[in-house]
Amino acid sequence: MGGTAQVAARVAHGVRKRLCAFLAGEKNRHGELLAGTGPAPGADAAQRAEARTRARQVLERMRAAGDLLDTVDAALAHGIGVELVMRGWDHHWPPVPASAPSSGCRPGSRQCACRKLHPCSSSGM
Numbered sequence: 157m158g159g160t161a162q163v164a165a166r167v168a169h170g171v172r173k174r175l176c177a178f179l180a181g182e183k184n185r186h187g188e189l190l191a192g193t194g195p196a197p198g199a200d201a202a203q204r205a206e207a208r209t210r211a212r213q214v215l216e217r218m219r220a221a222g223d224l225l226d227t228v229d230a231a232l233a234h235g236i237g238v239e240l241v242m243r244g245w246d247h248h249w250p251p252v253p254a255s256a257p258s259s260g261c262r263p264g265s266r267q268c269a270c271r272k273l274h275p276c277s278s279s280g281m
Contacts, residue, residue: 175231182226186215189224 193214195207218224222238225231240246 175228179226179228179231182224182231186224186226189215189218 190211193207193211195203199207215224215226219227219230222234225234237246
């Protein structure tokens, strides 16, 4: 089962600043890669569209290979993939069995709607 999930990561001080600097450099490289790949002057709409499509395909292949990490998504996907390989977790996982309990709340979750509070009475102390 594939898909996407929105996440929020808590990182050490300075990581966001380094990530922004890295992404700025990669975005500059993105611009350099695209320089001169546009259609010839005077090209019609179809030729311009074809040039854009070719450029987009090249960029997508580079991002998928980890050669161009000019977006947060590309950088994080690459980093997570590298981490999964390092841990040996980069293999097909079996589906969750039907007999498995529902996921419920994660331990320590503070924003769980299903968390039950059990009030205590101090009168018995």
